[in-house]
Amino acid sequence: MNENVIQCINLSKDYGSGPVLEQLNLTIGSGRIIGLLGPNGTGKTTLIKILAGLLQPTSGQVLVDGHVPGPESKAVVSYLPDKMYFADWMKAKDLLDLFEDFYADFDRAKAEQMCASLGIVPTQRMKTMSKGTKEKMQLVLVMSRKAKLYLLDEPIAGVDPAARDFIMNTILTNYSQDGTVLISTHLIGDIERVLDEVLFLKDTKVVLHDTVDNIREQQGKSVDALFREMFRMNPIEGGNQDAQ
Amino acid sequence: MEWQLSEDRPIFQQLYEQLCRRILTGVYPPGSRMPSVRDVASEAGVNPNTMQRALQQLDSVGLTESTRTSGRTVTTDEALMRQIREELAQGAVQQFYAETSALGYTREEAKQLL
Structure with a gap:
């Protein structure tokens, strides 16, 4: 067993127009729920895609459960992308079949149960589902795997507040004891109480990596408030990047 | 609750x-x-x-x-529970004084309110 689920050493990524991530060093242990926070365009999705093995780092090293991202790591990583990738002719049931075929750790009974409680009809086609229902469906599939690392890229952006609570509870009760969940989101207030740790990304770097309770203890304010303060922009001048 | x-x-x-x-x-x-x-x-x-x-x-x-x-x-342990209950009640009293003093009441005036 590897203690560190995620390990990044001097990780950099450059798409050609300047660095997106620069010399990132990061270790994340198992059994935790971590919020990946930062303003738009600070590399959250890039980091998640590198961990999922969809992007190659420009330099530096990444280890997921002790492996360089590849077949071994993908077998233990459950990834929820920020975009839908399912064909719209597929029914909810087809997707369950697909995931059952594809992943050895997929728990079909659990997925069907979650579908039922979220009101997803197995015979409904993707193209007739609302944006929120599609997102729920995707989350059901991803959380029904018994993975070591769940990478959730903006999982609750399109769902209503009541379903959001349900989804956060789903994540809480379904991640396996030794599994780590990395969630990128802008809805900090909604998920703050389920997080162990938060990671703030800013200008290609990790500027803060601490537990939620430490932040509240030291700053006397919620992570949501701290975020707003750290990344405050001036609307008249069109946003000041150096604003502290 | x-x-x-x-x-x-x-x-x-x-x-x-x-x-x-x-x-x-x-x-x-x-x-x-x-x-x-x-x-x-x-x-x-x-x-x-x-x-x-x-x-x-x-x-x-x-x-x-x-x-x-x-x-x-x-x-x-009933003694312990009594002690902790008292501590919590003390906290509530202090909070009452803090809030009334923010409204300009002295301690004595605040007691009158009760």
């Missing part, structure tokens, strides 16, 4: 206080077994690790006791 969490203070502390209150008011009766960490965490909608920390604090003040075999049980 609903779990209420405010924005400005560490979550585990607020959970700890509310767990205390539940024990003192008999929601978790003396000598009974506490529900599991996962169960209370999911009931409150919080991270299990945070709940674990709050429960450990109950252990450390003696309101609950953890044994390896039978889980976590609520204390039957």
